[in-house]
Structures are given as C-alpha cells and as structure tokens.
Amino acid sequence: MAHSTQLYRNRLLALAAIVFLAVRTDASSGIGFDLHHRFSPVVRQWAEKRAAAHAPGSSWLPEEEAPRQGSLEYHSALSRHDRALFARRRGLANNADGQMSTYTFADGNATSSSHLDGYLHYAEVEVGTPSTKFLVALDTGSDLFWVPCECKQCAATVNTTYSPRQSSTSKTVSCDNPLCDRPDECAAAMANSTSSSCPYEVDYVSANTGSSGVLVQDVLHLKRENSKQQSVQAPVVLGCGQVQTGDFLNGAAAGGLMGLGMDKVSVPSVLATSGVVASDSFSMCFSSDGVGRINFGDAGSPGQAQTPLFVPGNSRSTYYNISVTAISVDNSKPTPVEFAVVVDSGSSYTYLSDPAYTLLTTSLNSRVSDPKADYSGQLFEYCYSVSPGQTNVTVPEVRLTTKGGAVFPVPWPIVPVYGSIDGGPDQPIGYCLGVIKNDNDVDTIGQNFMTGLKVVFDRSRSVLGWEKFDCYKDVKIQDSVSPNTIPWSSDTASGSPDNAPWSPDFVPFAPLTPLPRIPSMSSSSSSAFGGLSLMLLLVLLATSMAG
Known part of the structure; x- marks a missing residue:
C-alpha cells in the first residue's frame, strides 16, 4: 500500500492512548488480564515493537505531547474526557463462563486505545475460516460486533477486511432469523433487491458517525483457559461493515468494533445463549498500585x-x-x-x-x-x-x-x-x-x-x-x-x-488533547444495537507514566 509507513505512523498516533492487557491464565479465576496505563514502560516497549514491525523508523508518542501524570493539565484532560462521554451512557455487560468454560481471545488481549475518539480498549481478534485478524474496539455500551467487510466506504487505514464468501464457516443471517430485529429495513431491502440478508445500521450522534451493512454468522476464535489451552470456534453474529461514516473514517475503530452489551445480538449474549459460556457475569479488580484484572x-x-x-x-x-x-x-x-x-x-x-x-x-x-x-x-x-x-x-x-x-x-x-x-x-x-x-x-x-x-x-x-x-x-x-x-x-x-512510593493510581486516562469528536448515544430508532461506548468494560488503572 502506498504511504504504508506514514499511514501506520498516523494510525499509531491516532491510537496513542495505549492500554496493555497481559493475559493471565488462571483456571480458578476465569479469564485474567493485567491492565497497564498506556504510557507505562511495558506499553511503550510493546508499542515500539509493533511500530518497528509495521513501519521501521516510526516512533512512539513524543513525551512532550503527554501531560505529566498528576499535573493539573492531566486532571483537566481527564475531566474533559469524562464530560464528553456523558453525552451517552453505556453498560458494562459481558459474556462469562463457568468452571468448565472460561475463554480468552485466541491471540490474547493486548489492547490499544485512542484519545481522539474516546475508545479505550482494542483487542486483536480472529474471525472466520481461515481466520482473519482484526484490531477491534471493545465497546461496553453497544451490542453489535462489526468489522470492515466488502468495503464500499471504509477508513483509509484499513488494511484487512472480512469476506463472508472466503470463510467456509460463514452463514447468512436472513430477515426471518430471530436475531434480525429489522422488519422495516428488511422489507425495504427485499423490495429493492433479491437479497434476503438482514441489514444493519448503527448510527451515532457524533458527526454523523455510523456503520452499516449486513449481518452474518461466523466463528470467533477463542482459547479455553485451562492447562491445555484448547482452541474453540465460538459461533457469533457480526456485521459485515460495508459503509462507515464520520469518525470511523478518521481512525476511530478502523478495524471494527465489538459491542459487549446486553442485546441478543452481542457477542456475550450469543456465547451465553449458545452454551459456549456458562455464567453470565464478570468481575474487575482494581489494585492500589495501578494494576488491575478483569475476569469473565x-x-x-x-x-x-x-x-x-x-x-x-x-x-x-x-x-x-x-x-x-x-x-x-x-x-x-x-x-x-x-x-x-x-x-x-x-x-x-x-x-x-x-x-x-x-x-x-x-x-x-x-x-x-x-x-x-x-x-x-x-x-x-x-x-x-x-x-x-x-x-x-x-x-x-x-x-x-x-x-x-x-x-x-x-x-x-x-x-x-x-x-x-x-x-x-x-x-x-x-x-x-x-x-x-x-x-x-x-x-x-x-x-x-x-x-x-x-x-x-x-x-x-x-x-x-x-x-x-x-x-x-x-x-x-x-x-x-x-x-x-x-x-x-x-x-x-x-x-x-x-x-513515588504511592503512585497516583486513581487517574486512569489522560487524553492528550481535547476531544472534539465524541461518539454519542445512538440517535435514532433505526439503531437497535445501542450507543457507541466511549469506555471499555475494562478499567484503565494508571500505572507510572513516563516522565
């Protein structure tokens, strides 16, 4: 791709608010992730490694761009972020599992986040057969899992797309499927074409931001958390995101978004309904030194x-x-x-x-x-x-x-x-x-x-x-x-x-600039999948910020 190095550098800067989740596999306590602040040494090393792999010569976020942790500018940025996210509300809903079925993503849960759009957590996931990898935003306030697919209008930074036709495990979600809650849109789509696929459209208040396409069923690659780490192909519903608008064209969730809400179409709900997971609950632990865990x-x-x-x-x-x-x-x-x-x-x-x-x-x-x-x-x-x-x-x-x-x-x-x-x-x-x-x-x-x-x-x-x-x-x-x-x-x-002997662990997120473009609550009845969350179900606990 032309200008690939510059595009990756831009993307890296757009995802400057990094949080790193190191997977801790403990069969007795579910799926465990360590959380680190985006400017911690661990995250910096992780980001530099990824940058070097994709764009040799690119660098991590300049330190002078980051407000000092604990400074008045730092707290001011945090408050701007909070007040922006209050434009819409989200629930912290998740899938879960029991003693016999605890899972994590096949590629682990290293995540990155963007201060520009308010998404805090991204994870690398694998979808389809053969599997295709995506860096998706994890959104606790919406429900649909969608990825760029058969693109008619996607972000310029997208270099991986999903193709239902090339996945042997992909199935169409038809308009008469119980998971399709779009009777009016289905009627209109069927009147204008021969397709019976269930269309989706998720609209957000922020700058005409949205995603639309059709729903499909495919598999999400997971690993069971036990000594054998068995691979599991879990059936999920996802959106084949053909058209993205607004902030999605400017770097926000360019690789897709995984909604973790309570609607029946969300990944956690589908996993629970299908019996892949046993317990519909999760926990978050907040350590006093800025390291936390989340267990499904x-x-x-x-x-x-x-x-x-x-x-x-x-x-x-x-x-x-x-x-x-x-x-x-x-x-x-x-x-x-x-x-x-x-x-x-x-x-x-x-x-x-x-x-x-x-x-x-x-x-x-x-x-x-x-x-x-x-x-x-x-x-x-x-x-x-x-x-x-x-x-x-x-x-x-x-x-x-x-x-x-x-x-x-x-x-x-x-x-x-x-x-x-x-x-x-x-x-x-x-x-x-x-x-x-x-x-x-x-x-x-x-x-x-x-x-x-x-x-x-x-x-x-x-x-x-x-x-x-x-x-x-x-x-x-x-x-x-x-x-x-x-x-x-x-x-x-x-x-x-x-x-410092006692680090400021109560200040989890320091956006580097004001937040001009904030995804907000879904604006119309056409969105059956809820609002776009600014924050992940995963808590950002502040560890040390490079001074």
Missing part, C-alpha cells in the same frame, strides 16, 4: 456485599445502575440521601449532584487535616497541599449505603496532584477529593471510587457485588477501620511519579 465468568464469592441492579423507568438501559440510600465518612452515622448512580469503571472520576455532592464533600473536608490548596485551574472544589518531606496522607474512608443495606466502601477517594517547585522536577505537591459536581442527568461512580475493590457485574442475577481485594494474590482483604494512611513522598529519586 466470575460471579464473586458467597460473602461479597451486593446490591440490585435496576433499569430506570421503561428504558432499555444497559447501564449498571444502583441505588444509594445513605452516605457516611469515617465511622460517622450514615446520613440518609437517596440517589441513583451508574457504576462506570470507564469514568475517571466520580460525579455527583446535590444534595449528595455537598453532603459528601463537606463531610470529607471537615475531616482532612492538611491545609487547603488553591491550584490555578483546578477542577475539584476541595484540594489540599502536602509539605516537603511529608511521608503519608490520612484520608477518611467514604461509605455508600446501597439499596438492601450493603455498604460500598471507598478507601481512597482522592486524586494526587503533581507539579514542579522552583523549576525542579515534578513531585507530589498535593491532592484533591476526586468528586466533581455533576452537571449532567446521571450521577456516576467512577474508577477512582473503585480502587482497592473487586467489583462483580452479575448479569444473570442482576446484582452488583464487591469486596476489598488483593488482585495479585486473588484473595479478599479484611475490612479495616478508616481513615486510611497512604504512604506519600515528595522526595522522589528522579522527580518522576514512576518512583
């Missing part, structure tokens, strides 16, 4: 706390909504306050509206002993400074009482702030309460409120479960009395957050 098929433990998931009103919401009935800080008596929140591991911070916001922040503020700080351009109402040489920070624990009485603990509800003193290297200079006053319709519990927990999304029982957890040892951590004393140091060896 993990329904949690008998002793975990849990609360019902609910769908508001008569909507077809696929979000993970829970009800909060009271808030307490430290060991104070819970104060009644009722509100609904979306548990969203893809949101960097937590967003609450009044009266919950004021109740929580004022209660926290009254218990923090460090001096108040006024950082120029700060996003958070409550920030505090630390003294040079300060070795720890005492943070009150937040407890959210949920419907049914279970308490959702928030061990470390803060975000660190890094900055330069007298022109020196970056170092921790303070911290803020990681709660932002909500100016949107839906309140959100973000990733920073889930650090230190394993959160279980159990779709089969419609419950959200959680417990304090050691993601490395795969064991529950005994609850402790708050407040928490967090190791802290402003005297790092190199002046980089990489070497």
Whole structure:
C-alpha cells in the first residue's frame, strides 16, 4: 500500500492512548488480564515493537505531547474526557463462563486505545475460516460486533477486511432469523433487491458517525483457559461493515468494533445463549498500585456485599445502575440521601449532584487535616497541599449505603496532584477529593471510587457485588477501620511519579488533547444495537507514566 509507513505512523498516533492487557491464565479465576496505563514502560516497549514491525523508523508518542501524570493539565484532560462521554451512557455487560468454560481471545488481549475518539480498549481478534485478524474496539455500551467487510466506504487505514464468501464457516443471517430485529429495513431491502440478508445500521450522534451493512454468522476464535489451552470456534453474529461514516473514517475503530452489551445480538449474549459460556457475569479488580484484572465468568464469592441492579423507568438501559440510600465518612452515622448512580469503571472520576455532592464533600473536608490548596485551574472544589518531606496522607474512608443495606466502601477517594517547585522536577505537591459536581442527568461512580475493590457485574442475577481485594494474590482483604494512611513522598529519586512510593493510581486516562469528536448515544430508532461506548468494560488503572 502506498504511504504504508506514514499511514501506520498516523494510525499509531491516532491510537496513542495505549492500554496493555497481559493475559493471565488462571483456571480458578476465569479469564485474567493485567491492565497497564498506556504510557507505562511495558506499553511503550510493546508499542515500539509493533511500530518497528509495521513501519521501521516510526516512533512512539513524543513525551512532550503527554501531560505529566498528576499535573493539573492531566486532571483537566481527564475531566474533559469524562464530560464528553456523558453525552451517552453505556453498560458494562459481558459474556462469562463457568468452571468448565472460561475463554480468552485466541491471540490474547493486548489492547490499544485512542484519545481522539474516546475508545479505550482494542483487542486483536480472529474471525472466520481461515481466520482473519482484526484490531477491534471493545465497546461496553453497544451490542453489535462489526468489522470492515466488502468495503464500499471504509477508513483509509484499513488494511484487512472480512469476506463472508472466503470463510467456509460463514452463514447468512436472513430477515426471518430471530436475531434480525429489522422488519422495516428488511422489507425495504427485499423490495429493492433479491437479497434476503438482514441489514444493519448503527448510527451515532457524533458527526454523523455510523456503520452499516449486513449481518452474518461466523466463528470467533477463542482459547479455553485451562492447562491445555484448547482452541474453540465460538459461533457469533457480526456485521459485515460495508459503509462507515464520520469518525470511523478518521481512525476511530478502523478495524471494527465489538459491542459487549446486553442485546441478543452481542457477542456475550450469543456465547451465553449458545452454551459456549456458562455464567453470565464478570468481575474487575482494581489494585492500589495501578494494576488491575478483569475476569469473565466470575460471579464473586458467597460473602461479597451486593446490591440490585435496576433499569430506570421503561428504558432499555444497559447501564449498571444502583441505588444509594445513605452516605457516611469515617465511622460517622450514615446520613440518609437517596440517589441513583451508574457504576462506570470507564469514568475517571466520580460525579455527583446535590444534595449528595455537598453532603459528601463537606463531610470529607471537615475531616482532612492538611491545609487547603488553591491550584490555578483546578477542577475539584476541595484540594489540599502536602509539605516537603511529608511521608503519608490520612484520608477518611467514604461509605455508600446501597439499596438492601450493603455498604460500598471507598478507601481512597482522592486524586494526587503533581507539579514542579522552583523549576525542579515534578513531585507530589498535593491532592484533591476526586468528586466533581455533576452537571449532567446521571450521577456516576467512577474508577477512582473503585480502587482497592473487586467489583462483580452479575448479569444473570442482576446484582452488583464487591469486596476489598488483593488482585495479585486473588484473595479478599479484611475490612479495616478508616481513615486510611497512604504512604506519600515528595522526595522522589528522579522527580518522576514512576518512583513515588504511592503512585497516583486513581487517574486512569489522560487524553492528550481535547476531544472534539465524541461518539454519542445512538440517535435514532433505526439503531437497535445501542450507543457507541466511549469506555471499555475494562478499567484503565494508571500505572507510572513516563516522565
């Protein structure tokens, strides 16, 4: 392909927000992935290797383009990202498996992400027979799995396309197939041609972004997580994406998109319905050092706390909504306050509206002993400074009482702030309460409120479960009395957050620029497959960001 090196370099930069998921195969705990921040050394090495293989001489993202982790610019970028994604909501739905059927993609789960379009996770998947590989965006807020196919209008960066005709396992999804939920479009298509294939069209609000084509059935290549690592050809429904528009022509999900929602056409739903997987649940574990895990098929433990998931009103919401009935800080008596929140591991911070916001922040503020700080351009109402040489920070624990009485603990509800003193290297200079006053319709519990927990999304029982957890040892951590004393140091060896004793692990995603083009909720009734998610079901936990 002409200009292939430049195209790959452009694509690499377009996918600059990299997250690396190293597969951890543990038969006892399902499909396990390690999550690393896109600027961690592991990810940088991975990206450089891929760049060298595809485009010799191309380089990784220039460090000067990235805001320093923990800096005010960093948090500002995160907030812009969050507010952009609130244009649409997504649920964290996934397939699952049981003791006899846990799976991962045949090629593992190394993923890349793009700050330009808000997709955080990509995975290399194999489809068809013989198999064809695609780097697809993983989208928890939509349902259809589609790849570029028989292209009439696809992104210029697409160098692999799927052809149903060349796959011996491909089957047409006809208009009378129960998986085809497009009666009007089918009637129109059949009137204009002899084809009986089920058409699909997914439209998104953002800049006329969409994908359309026809549905087909084929196999997705997986591996069973056991000592033998058997290969499995799992039947799935996918869209033969013939026409892409808007952001899909500008680098967003150029290789396709895998929806992981709750609709019957989604990959998790098809796998569960066909019996390939046994348990319709998954968990995400958020370690305090910025490394996390996601396990499909993990329904949690008998002793975990849990609360019902609910769908508001008569909507077809696929979000993970829970009800909060009271808030307490430290060991104070819970104060009644009722509100609904979306548990969203893809949101960097937590967003609450009044009266919950004021109740929580004022209660926290009254218990923090460090001096108040006024950082120029700060996003958070409550920030505090630390003294040079300060070795720890005492943070009150937040407890959210949920419907049914279970308490959702928030061990470390803060975000660190890094900055330069007298022109020196970056170092921790303070911290803020990681709660932002909500100016949107839906309140959100973000990733920073889930650090230190394993959160279980159990779709089969419609419950959200959680417990304090050691993601490395795969064991529950005994609850402790708050407040928490967090190791802290402003005297790092190199002046980089990489070497801080306590790394800022609550700041998962730092877009390098404002987000001008954000996929949004599906705009019309013609989209039966839901909105395009900005964030993956996979949580981005921040590890060290190259300084």
